Amino acid sequence: MALANDIPLSSLAPNTACRYRPARAQAQAGIILSVPATLLLVALVIGPAILVSFLSFTNASLGLAGIQFIGVANYTRMLTDPGFAQSLRNTALYVAVVVPTAIGWGLLVAVLIARSRFAVLYRTAYFLPVAASLVALATAWEAILHPSLGFANTLLQLLGASPVRFLSDPATAIYALAAIGVWQLVGFNMILFLAGLSTIPEELYEAATIDGADRGLKRFLLVTWPMLAPVTVFVTVMTIIRAFSVFETVAVLTQGGPMKSTSVVLYTFYEEGFRFFRVGYASAISVSFFVFVTLLSLVQMRVSERRARWKANGGQ
Amino acid sequence: MIRGQSSSSRIVSHAVLVTGAIIIVFPFLWMILASLTPQSEIFDGSLLPTPTLHGAIDNYGTALSAIPLLRFMANGFVVCLAILVLQIAIAIPCGYALAKLSFPGRPILLVGVLLGLLMPVQIPTIPIYIALAKSGLLDSYAALVLPWIISVFAIFLFRQFFVTFPDEVLDAARLDGFSELSIAWRIMLPAAWPAVVSFSIFSIVAHWNDLYWPMVVITNPDMMTASLGIAYFRQAGEGAGNVGALMAGGVLVTAPLVAFFLLMQKHFIRGLVLGRH
Numbered sequence: 345m346a347l348a349n350d351i352p353l354s355s356l357a358p359n360t361a362c363r364y365r366p367a368r369a370q371a372q373a374g375i376i377l378s379v380p381a382t383l384l385l386v387a388l389v390i391g392p393a394i395l396v397s398f399l400s401f402t403n404a405s406l407g408l409a410g411i412q413f414i415g416v417a418n419y420t421r422m423l424t425d426p427g428f429a430q431s432l433r434n435t436a437l438y439v440a441v442v443v444p445t446a447i448g449w450g451l452l453v454a455v456l457i458a459r460s461r462f463a464v465l466y467r468t469a470y471f472l473p474v475a476a477s478l479v480a481l482a483t484a485w486e487a488i489l490h491p492s493l494g495f496a497n498t499l500l501q502l503l504g505a506s507p508v509r510f511l512s513d514p515a516t517a518i519y520a521l522a523a524i525g526v527w528q529l530v531g532f533n534m535i536l537f538l539a540g541l542s543t544i545p546e547e548l549y550e551a552a553t554i555d556g557a558d559r560g561l562k563r564f565l566l567v568t569w570p571m572l573a574p575v576t577v578f579v580t581v582m583t584i585i586r587a588f589s590v591f592e593t594v595a596v597l598t599q600g601g602p603m604k605s606t607s608v609v610l611y612t613f614y615e616e617g618f619r620f621f622r623v624g625y626a627s628a629i630s631v632s633f634f635v636f637v638t639l640l641s642l643v644q645m646r647v648s649e650r651r652a653r654w655k656a657n658g659g660q
Numbered sequence: 661m662i663r664g665q666s667s668s669s670r671i672v673s674h675a676v677l678v679t680g681a682i683i684i685v686f687p688f689l690w691m692i693l694a695s696l697t698p699q700s701e702i703f704d705g706s707l708l709p710t711p712t713l714h715g716a717i718d719n720y721g722t723a724l725s726a727i728p729l730l731r732f733m734a735n736g737f738v739v740c741l742a743i744l745v746l747q748i749a750i751a752i753p754c755g756y757a758l759a760k761l762s763f764p765g766r767p768i769l770l771v772g773v774l775l776g777l778l779m780p781v782q783i784p785t786i787p788i789y790i791a792l793a794k795s796g797l798l799d800s801y802a803a804l805v806l807p808w809i810i811s812v813f814a815i816f817l818f819r820q821f822f823v824t825f826p827d828e829v830l831d832a833a834r835l836d837g838f839s840e841l842s843i844a845w846r847i848m849l850p851a852a853w854p855a856v857v858s859f860s861i862f863s864i865v866a867h868w869n870d871l872y873w874p875m876v877v878i879t880n881p882d883m884m885t886a887s888l889g890i891a892y893f894r895q896a897g898e899g900a901g902n903v904g905a906l907m908a909g910g911v912l913v914t915a916p917l918v919a920f921f922l923l924m925q926k927h928f929i930r931g932l933v934l935g936r937h
Contacts, residue, residue: 367762373840374763381754382769384810389776392784399786408790453680456673468925469681472688475861475921477869479887480910483894484691487903493703495690502707527684560669589780592871596891610782617786618876627786634783641778 393634400627408623418628428629431600431607434518435588438608441522442529442587447579449526450533455568457534458541467538471531478528478592485524486511486597511597514605521593521606529586533579540575544568581641588637609633691914695719695907702903715904720912722905723893729909731882732889733916739804739885740867744860746809751859752852755818756844760830773819776812782872789876803877804885808867814859821855822848861924868917886913 400418404411422428453470457463473481488495489510497507510520548567557566591610594600600607600615613633617626694702696711698718723729757763758770785807792803825848833843849856874888884892890909 370761370840371763374757374761374766377753377757377761377840377844378763378766378769381750381810381815382765382772384750385769385772385776385812388788388807388810389779389784389812390772392787393779395787396783406790406793449680453677456677460673460677462677466677466681468922469685471921471925472918473684475865475917476688476914477887477890477910477917479869479871479890480914481687481691483890483906483910484687484694487694487702487907488687488690490703493705495707498705498707527687530680530684585778585780589782591782592869592887595871595875596894610780613782614872614876618789623786623790630780630783630786634779637780638778 396627397631399624400631402624404623404627406621406623414624418625419632421625422628422632427604427607428612430604431609431612434604434606435590435608435610437518438522438525438590439584439587441519442525442590443580443583445522445526446529446533446583446587447576449530450579451537451572451576453530453534454537454541455564458538467534470534473528474531474535479596481528482524482593482596485527485593489520512602514603517598517602517606521590521598524593525587525590529583533583536575536579536582537572540572541568544571577645581645584640585637588633588640688914691907691910694904695911697904699902699904716908719902719904719908722902723908723912726905727889727893727896727909728881729886729889729893729912732884732886733913735801735804735883736868736886739801740864742801742805743808743867744863746805747811747814747863748856748859750809751811751814751818752849752856753841753844754815755852756822756840756848758815758819759822760825760827761840773812773815777816785873785876792877798877799880799883801883804874804883807873811859811863813862817855817859818848818852821852825851857924861921864920865917889913 401413401415402411403414403417453466457466457470460466490497491509491512492507494510496510500507508516511517544567548571549563552563552567555566557563589610590608591614594606594608594611595614598606600611609629610633613626613629616622616629690708693709693711696716696719697709698712698715701712701715702709754769758766758773788807792798792806797803797806829847830843833847838846868885869887870885871887871891874885875891878884878888881889881892890906890913893909894906
């Protein structure tokens with residue numbers, strides 16, 4: 345902020361023919377106040393993103409020495425590499441489990457909590473994973489899911505079921521990670537839904553009661569769900585992006601294994617970019633990742649917007 | 661709010677909430693129990709670890725001595741604080757300008773902010789890493805802090821918050837001779853306090869717990885943050901395979917944030933609710 349502090353705003357209004365020109369003064373103040381953020385946005389977000397798109401068409405490695413333009417070779421390699429196809433499948437599976445579960449569970453908890461006398465207590469409990477160190481808690485989950493002696497398997501054996509090797513079985517590892525992902529996201533979604541619920545005017549519920557939708561599912565479908573639509577859009581986009589960005593649990597617990605069953609897009613990107621220093625290829629992965637996430641968010645927003653409008657019209 | 665709930669539906673609703681809450685809280689309980697249990701007794705076939713005083717001393721002793729956990733936490737504290745202060749200093753004026761001032765380039769800036777919101781944080785990290793490596797800044801606080809001082813989320817949150825602020829108050833302040841900059845700091849910042857607190861919690865939680873970026877730029881154990889320290893502890897030296905000590909480390913790293921969250925919970929949620937109008 346040093347920049348804006350050093351320049352008195354009045355000195356930037358050279359045209360003093362008109363004594364008081366709020367529009368012009370405001371325009372100049374607006375530029376000054378947003379300059380630091382704009383420069384940093386360009387230097388640390390937009391600029392590097394453009395640079396990454398450029399690098400994705402080169403064979404760059406860490407030193408950038410002897411960098412050559414190689415067209416779409418990185419992208420064709422990505423599309424033909426069975427390892428990358430595998431990490432795409434794993435990510436899709438993870439997202440398919442985490443997104444609906446974390447949203448549905450978060451919404452359910454929010455709706456139930458909003459009418460509970462123990463709201464504060466429940467809210468605190470459900471929100472704990474959001475505040476906690478995922479690395480530390482992932483380690484606790486790992487011990488709980490220990491293939492032979494962990495709590496989960498001890499419990500399964502007490503119930504007469506055969507043990508599951510959770511994180512060390514290629515068939516179950518990605519689901520175990522997805523369960524941890526859901527566990528971590530429910531509270532965050534719950535808080536956002538609670539915020540949305542608190543903005544629904546009480547009169548709507550009263551009106552719904554007169555219409556015969558006095559409680560339960562009917563009232564939820566008639567009032568709560570359509571009124572929550574904007575929040576739901578927001579929560580959905582956030583959850584999709586967070587699920588696609590799964591990294592910590594993979595990096596700490598499985599490093600992509602066993603047998604590549606948990607190698608997800610972001611972990612592959614990390615390995616290629618910062619371990620093998622294949623900068624060009626890693627850039628291609630991150631560009632595709634960005635495009636994919638953006639497209640998905642846009643589609644999701646369109647769909648939810650249209651549905652919200654349709655619901656609102658149909659509900660009136 | 662009693663809306664004619666039957667007692668049976670109330671029981672079902674409590675059952676659902678309690679079951680979920682137990683699943684959510686369980687790993688925390690297990691972590692605390694295991695951190696107090698001798699290493700050899702954690703996986704002895706019993707359902708839950710049974711704490712002993714000797715186990716507690718052993719585990720916390722190992723966590724604090726064999727690995728410089730306090731150093732990791734101090735690093736994490738410095739990094740989080742530096743990031744947060746800079747993020748707010750940069751985002752408040754920008755959020756105010758985007759909400760209340762019309763200036764050329766505002767629509768483009770807003771698009772840039774929204775684009776930044778959509779962009780996964782990992783996208784710009786390759787060029788930033790190369791720049792840091794070329795300037796010899798890897799393994800430093802600067803490397804941990806610099807890439808995060810611009811938060812599009814903060815700008816967006818503050819902008820949303822400021823949009824609903826009454827224009828009459830701003831006009832009155834202008835007539836009183838306030839510059840736009842002093843309006844941003846002396847009127848908008850105090851008014852946005854709930855949003856600032858709410859954002860602070862997001863930011864501190866995100867950066868205290870971040871593993872990705874420290875993993876990329878830090879290799880020197882002296883510069884590790886808490887999360888990276890725990891991940892390192894898990895694989896290296898005394899920590900490897902020592903679940904009890906690892907859980908003690910986990911408790912020490914998690915406790916400050918959970919305590920912070922419990923203290924700030926009310927502010928945080930109020931800020932979030934107001935911010936989304």
